[in-house]
Amino acid sequence: MERFKLRYFRSFLERANQIDLKSWVAYIKELEPRVRACYANIIELTHDQLVKVILVDAAFILELFWRCHFGANCRTDEDSVLLKPWLSTTLRMDLLLLENQLPFFVLKKIFKRAFVSQQNRDFPSLLKFTFCYFADYNREGLDHTANCGMEIKHFTDLLRKFHLPPMDKLSDRTDSDKVIHLHTAIELVGAGLKFKVASSKKYLLDLKFSNKVLEIPQLVVDDHTDTLFRNILAFEQFHCPDKSYILDYIGTMDFLINTAQDVEILVQKGIMVNWLGDHDAAANLFNNLLENIIYANLNVHYLQLYEDLNAFYNNPFNKGIATLKRDYCNTPWKKVATVAAIFLLLLTVVQTIFSVKSAI
Template structure:
């Protein structure tokens, strides 16, 4: 009993010692615990409106392939490249445009500032990364950049504004003008269209021939891309990179439904040269939309692909935007992956140039093949979810049918030119005559016996 009592007395003491030791550990690691708490508390609260996010930094894996394709050369728009030493010269130009904007509209700056302040948080929410600028500097950036874009676009599009156009040519040399248009389509170099629309509505809508800024932007992009948007297409672009993507897509009625079956995959396709050897005919399509590919009765129709120095930059930024914002509607990415399968060597490029499908502004077939192969590098792509699953399936099935290969070989080797047709016919007649002569000889021999 005594031992039991002693044991009973020991347990509370041991428990107290254990608790004491625990408190000691708490004191020992208190600095680490506080550091972790501060780290967690310093995090920004999650955005309440994640759906508004639409302007992203380029993912590292994509950026490293060609950094220049994602970095503005002449002008910075928005906060991501604001303050770049390389672009300081254009900051002065933007201020000249801002002054011209204020003189044109004769509008109080206070009203513009108050309106932008009301929408500041919504604008900040459009960027995937937090903006380090304080409120006043951020609003100033929006006003200067937004008014510059309005003035610049209006000067290019307005039929009755010869003065503005003349001033643009004085302020901007032709080379910078072309580069600037490209800079305005970079994913990292954007202002949300809705905030430019607010400025336009407050100051310009009653004075300009365009009712909305979006209609002005569409007019300019139609001239840049030499393509009109379908009238029934509802344009809901969030910024210029999104609008550039819209011009590459079909209308909503013609969008190819993405394949939902797990049986079909768009992860293997024979090259253009291989398909041509198997009898596939290549024809330039009359469609102005790059994505309108059709394969019917052994003929693959592909819209004309015009490749110039600016093409890689435009395409790369559209692909990056789809990767970040449209992971399940990446129709242009699907198209680029298809081209990378179809065009693998300069031989494939040469074939499509001869068919009028590719217009090569690079001057080198190697450069075209390299470009189209590299555009899809490090891009997240699921062959089961491609818009072209059906096309992949049909083309591969055509190639793998021996009947088509035999027919193509016969036509290519014996009936491709008038001389070959004549030679084949002569050989056939000679063979027939030889056969007849042989039969006659055999008949004569048989009669003799």
């Protein structure tokens, strides 16, 4: 990968040919202290070493975005290796890892300086380049033009934003610990609850419970789901623990999913698309995601959802109706037999009442 980085770095310098390497190094040296301050851990690199890393990595990313955006018009033979589907997907995931992040402000400054002469109405912005490159992860379909003022710390932060609704649709937070448990999918079904996949227009976090139906937006679970959510959760834990909306969602799914049977229910209803193939693997994924994760609070909407679902589960009438439907009305013949039995029982009761009255 390092040789590709250097090749892309040289291509970037040629593309920004109005600025020589010496000028770039001097420019990055001015940014180095600010970049170093962005990392919590001590960076074991000298000033010059970090400058080199920043410049090469930033140039590689911008050149990669450029080639992916403009396609065959600017690709070379080396792209036939780096941009192969399997390697391209791996590279995207690698750029999203929290430990690999380069502050987004650095990319913005280098991009603006390199292409200042081309920045007109028709030339793509860095945000457009970024949105296009990570389009497969843009869960909520955010539009770069409508979010041109979006503050992005780095790519992991952007990945989290791709899974959140607009700020005005985010629920308030609460420190309440009244609800500490939620029943699994199979337990809730046993109590009479129905699962339904929400409309495709719903946001990932938009879970809704009404009229004995819990609506959940569809989630595709594949080989990258674990890495994707682990990095978002790690980001929330360290940078926004009081606004851990993705943690709320994963925590809810962890409650609902305990075994392969729970996964089977969600798959049957279209709520989960399990590309892992094995339902046990999907269950283990959600059961293990929250290891060493700390809850600071919960959003108000989910708190109310938990309370409503627990109240529904604890209602004996709901369980009775569910048992009746499951054990005595799950086939047409059983329904007929059950109705007939109830009818005969009622006739027997009526006959008994009249017999008692006659005897009196």
